[in-house]
Amino acid sequence: MFKNLEDKQKQSGYTNTDMAEILGISRAAYEHKKQAGTFNRPQIETLLRLFDCKFEYLFQCDEKNGAQPCQPSGTCLEDRPA
Numbered sequence: 001m002f003k004n005l006e007d008k009q010k011q012s013g014y015t016n017t018d019m020a021e022i023l024g025i026s027r028a029a030y031e032h033k034k035q036a037g038t039f040n041r042p043q044i045e046t047l048l049r050l051f052d053c054k055f056e057y058l059f060q061c062d063e064k065n066g067a068q069p070c071q072p073s074g075t076c077l078e079d080r081p082a
Contacts, residue, residue, distance in 0.1 A: 002034060004060050008051040
């Protein structure tokens with residue numbers, strides 16, 4: 001789970017449905033991506049612009065309560081040329 005993404009979303013007043021619309025995906029797909037860390041590069045870039053923050057901050061993982069360390073998909077930043 002990406003706590004900073006959740007916090008920014010809540011602070012901005014966006015629902016999961018709003019976020020899904022912004023990214024052009026279904027609400028269920030957004031919720032899955034948020035849990036699994038499988039955002040693709042265009043989605044990550046959209047989120048970074050939307051919340052005006054750096055990747056390292058927005059996708060910092062919440063490892064409290066014994067949660068396994070998480071990372072966005074290993075290909076999320078390499079799937080397209082910059």
